[in-house]
Amino acid sequence: MFACLYVPDFSVQAVVRLEPPSTQGPLRRSPVAVLDGPANLPKVIALNDPARKLAIEVGMTKLQVETCGGVTLRKRSLDGEDAAQTGLVECANSFSPRVESTCTGTVILDLSGTEKLFGSSENIAHKISASATDQGFDLRVAVAANPDTAMYAARGFAGITVIPIHHEAERLASLRVGLLPITPEMIEILDGWGIQTFKALAALPETPLTARLGQAGLYLQKLVQGRIKRTLIPVETASTFVESYEFDDPVELLESLAFLLHRLIQQITERLMSHSLATNELRLTLDLGVAQLRDGSTGEQYKREWKLPLPTQDKNMLFAVVRLDLEHSTFAAPVKKITIEAVPIKPRHVQGDLFAPPSPEAEKLEITLARIRGVVGSTDDNGISCVGSPRIVDSHKPDAFIVQPFSSVAEALEKRTLRAVLALRMFRPAVETSVELNGEKPHFIRLWNTHRRVLAAFGPWCSSGNWWNSAAAWVHEEWDVVVKTLGVGYYRIYRDQIKGGWFIGAAFD
Amino acid sequence: MRANLSLRAEIEARFPEACRPYQQRRYDTISTGITEVDLATGGIPVSTLSEICGSGKTSVLTSLLANASHEHYCALVDAKDSFDPSSADTAGANLSRLLWVRCGKSKQKLPPLEQAFTTADILLNSGGFGVVAVDLSDFSERLINKIPLATWFRFARVVEKDRTALVFIEKQQHARSCAGLVINLKTSPSLLSGTLFKQLQLEVELIRTAEKKLPSSVRPTFAMNTQWA
Numbered sequence: 001m002f003a004c005l006y007v008p009d010f011s012v013q014a015v016v017r018l019e020p021p022s023t024q025g026p027l028r029r030s031p032v033a034v035l036d037g038p039a040n041l042p043k044v045i046a047l048n049d050p051a052r053k054l055a056i057e058v059g060m061t062k063l064q065v066e067t068c069g070g071v072t073l074r075k076r077s078l079d080g081e082d083a084a085q086t087g088l089v090e091c092a093n094s095f096s097p098r099v100e101s102t103c104t105g106t107v108i109l110d111l112s113g114t115e116k117l118f119g120s121s122e123n124i125a126h127k128i129s130a131s132a133t134d135q136g137f138d139l140r141v142a143v144a145a146n147p148d149t150a151m152y153a154a155r156g157f158a159g160i161t162v163i164p165i166h167h168e169a170e171r172l173a174s175l176r177v178g179l180l181p182i183t184p185e186m187i188e189i190l191d192g193w194g195i196q197t198f199k200a201l202a203a204l205p206e207t208p209l210t211a212r213l214g215q216a217g218l219y220l221q222k223l224v225q226g227r228i229k230r231t232l233i234p235v236e237t238a239s240t241f242v243e244s245y246e247f248d249d250p251v252e253l254l255e256s257l258a259f260l261l262h263r264l265i266q267q268i269t270e271r272l273m274s275h276s277l278a279t280n281e282l283r284l285t286l287d288l289g290v291a292q293l294r295d296g297s298t299g300e301q302y303k304r305e306w307k308l309p310l311p312t313q314d315k316n317m318l319f320a321v322v323r324l325d326l327e328h329s330t331f332a333a334p335v336k337k338i339t340i341e342a343v344p345i346k347p348r349h350v351q352g353d354l355f356a357p358p359s360p361e362a363e364k365l366e367i368t369l370a371r372i373r374g375v376v377g378s379t380d381d382n383g384i385s386c387v388g389s390p391r392i393v394d395s396h397k398p399d400a401f402i403v404q405p406f407s408s409v410a411e412a413l414e415k416r417t418l419r420a421v422l423a424l425r426m427f428r429p430a431v432e433t434s435v436e437l438n439g440e441k442p443h444f445i446r447l448w449n450t451h452r453r454v455l456a457a458f459g460p461w462c463s464s465g466n467w468w469n470s471a472a473a474w475v476h477e478e479w480d481v482v483v484k485t486l487g488v489g490y491y492r493i494y495r496d497q498i499k500g501g502w503f504i505g506a507a508f509d
Numbered sequence: 510m511r512a513n514l515s516l517r518a519e520i521e522a523r524f525p526e527a528c529r530p531y532q533q534r535r536y537d538t539i540s541t542g543i544t545e546v547d548l549a550t551g552g553i554p555v556s557t558l559s560e561i562c563g564s565g566k567t568s569v570l571t572s573l574l575a576n577a578s579h580e581h582y583c584a585l586v587d588a589k590d591s592f593d594p595s596s597a598d599t600a601g602a603n604l605s606r607l608l609w610v611r612c613g614k615s616k617q618k619l620p621p622l623e624q625a626f627t628t629a630d631i632l633l634n635s636g637g638f639g640v641v642a643v644d645l646s647d648f649s650e651r652l653i654n655k656i657p658l659a660t661w662f663r664f665a666r667v668v669e670k671d672r673t674a675l676v677f678i679e680k681q682q683h684a685r686s687c688a689g690l691v692i693n694l695k696t697s698p699s700l701l702s703g704t705l706f707k708q709l710q711l712e713v714e715l716i717r718t719a720e721k722k723l724p725s726s727v728r729p730t731f732a733m734n735t736q737w738a
Contacts, residue, residue, distance in 0.1 A: 357582065357639070358581070358672065364635060368635040375631070380590075380611065380614035381614075386615055387609075388608070390597070391605075406608045413605075418575055419599065421572075422596075422736070423570070423600070425647075428591070456702070487695075506593065
């Protein structure tokens with residue numbers, strides 16, 4: 001058996017599906033028309049049933065539609081249609097591995113062998129319909145013994161249709177021949193013969209029909225009789241999880257953006273879950289509404305990437321991470337289009353360890369870190385992260401470190417020997433100072449505008465490196481000095497041989 | 510009189526905490542890894558606000574983080590970005606278990622001191638960290654004295670419900686009665702001869718503790734070696 005999923009008024013549903021959940025329901029019941037074409041003369045390319053009742057037709061101009069009143073107008077979203085088609089295929093994929101994306105808004109799946117999992121054909125059809133409704137589709141489902149019969153039944157009959165084997169011609173009889181893939185000339189000929197329905201075409205004698213319309217005529221007759229057997233062309237499973245939305249008018253406020261972001265992230269996580277996958281990397285691209293240049297090139301893009309320490313399917317956590325980051329970002333222009341991509345990865349299945357130390361909850365930690373980044377910032381002027389775990393860089397350069405993402409995921413720790421040492425407090429950047437020398441040793445030093453006597457000086461310790469890169473090269477002559485302050489201070493100072501000055505690098509504390 | 514008693518009984522039944530004298534709960538301690546400090550203080554108490562002040566505070570903090578990072582996840586809110594990862598690494602810290610928050614390094618609206626307090630608040634509310642240390646050493650006393658006592662009190666009450674040791678590193682003590690433990694460190698005159706700076710003598714003065722306080726004349730001293738000694 002084969003099932004066909006058909007989404008009527010696909011362009012309209014693809015646009016409505018991108019609306020916030022609270023407005024989707026009312027929009028489905030109210031007249032909606034989708035416009036496309038040149039910016040100065042957009043025309044209706046799709047509309048729903050309530051709009052048809054207002055005598056609106058495909059091809060009407062925006063001005064004509066607006067005179068009817070009460071119609072919601074939306075711009076066509078090709079990205080939205082792609083995402084909707086992918087969503088439809090994935091919905092079918094959750095019931096059968098053999099799915100054909102027949103055309104826009106139509107998907108056929110092979111149900112053979114799924115009866116034991118999902119029950120009778122009628123049960124499967126109901127389950128498919130419920131699953132598609134969850135994904136924001138209002139669709140028709142038909143089940144039949146061959147793919148084409150299922151497809152024409154879905155296109156011709158509303159709701160759920162199940163056609164028993166050997167009853168195909170009987171059930172399709174009332175459909176109009178206009179549904180068939182037929183040329184205008186052939187429609188004219190059939191009209192001339194008075195053939196309007198599938199039943200009338202099926203009843204014609206084969207030989208005279210072939211003599212007049214050729215093999216195409218015979219093929220059409222077999223279609224309406226439900227006798228065409230063909231194999232499905234299964235689609236390959238998508239490896240990318242991308243959702244996008246283009247605004248009619250560029251938006252400036254985060255609240256408006258957040259509505260859409262939440263919806264897109266929800267759709268992505270639902271798709272990931274339907275594939276039993278999770279994500280640990282999220283990429284956001286915001287196309288900014290900058291005026292078009294003469295050469296046709298437009299706009300800047302704002303790109304952001306979040307790497308999570310562990311895979312997740314939690315839409316609220318992902319949304320919180322993105323939102324908290326965007327709250328502290330500023331854009332040069334209003335946002336025209338959002339594209340969000342999730343990198344798929346296998347979900348994490350771990351058992352709690354009784355002997356592991358208490359740790360911050362991994363999912364909650366990401367939100368905590370995002371909030372802290374919002375307070376202290378993401379990176380410093382050198383591009384080093386402001387929040388994370390420090391790691392020593394394998395270099396002789398003083399104070400060489402990087403900051404890695406912090407994670408509370410349990411990991412094997414190497415045994416370290418504990419040893420209490422006199423720690424340094426670093427000055428970042430180093431404080432410029434002046435030093436008076438007695439022979440080679442520092443004798444007086446200027447500490448925050450006060451000259452202080454050096455009680456003892458240990459050194460010099462010379463170090464240099466990165467000589468092959470003039471921007472990163474350093475040559476230091478270091479001294480550890482004991483300075484008479486209100487009490488006694490212990491400092492590490494150095495002479496920069498390249499810049500030619502004295503600096504206080506750190507204090508012993 | 511009877512009405513008063515019945516009213517009191519009803520309040521006690523509905524809000525038992527309201528009529529009970531306040532008792533600070535006693536929890537475990539985390540070793541600083543320095544025997545003399547541990548003997549004097551009994552360790553850094555969890556669920557308590559502690560202050561480490563004076564000269565040598567960074568070394569005690571580094572040793573505490575190194576010791577605690579073997580059993581707990583730790584967080585360091587570095588208000589002036591002065592933490593030296595190399596010192597912590599030499600002390601034996603598991604740096605992968607240390608969350609380092611560097612305040613004042615990015616162009617943000619909040620000044621670094623407010624960033625540090627807000628971050629500490631977020632970390633304490635998030636939970637799961639064994640030690641949350643806030644380094645305020647490099648701020649002027651004038652600035653820190655402006656922090657209202659209510660802020661310290663709020664931190665002390667928040668941390669009381671958690672199994673976290675909240676440690677402030679400052680030049681002088683500021684939390685007053687809100688702190689469960691206050692240590693003041695001083696450098697003692699050391700031998701300053703030779704060609705290599707090898708060690709510093711430190712003296713521990715216990716200013717406030719929940720345990721029985723040592724006599725003020727007893728001030729344990731200990732030597733801290735430099736990384737290369």
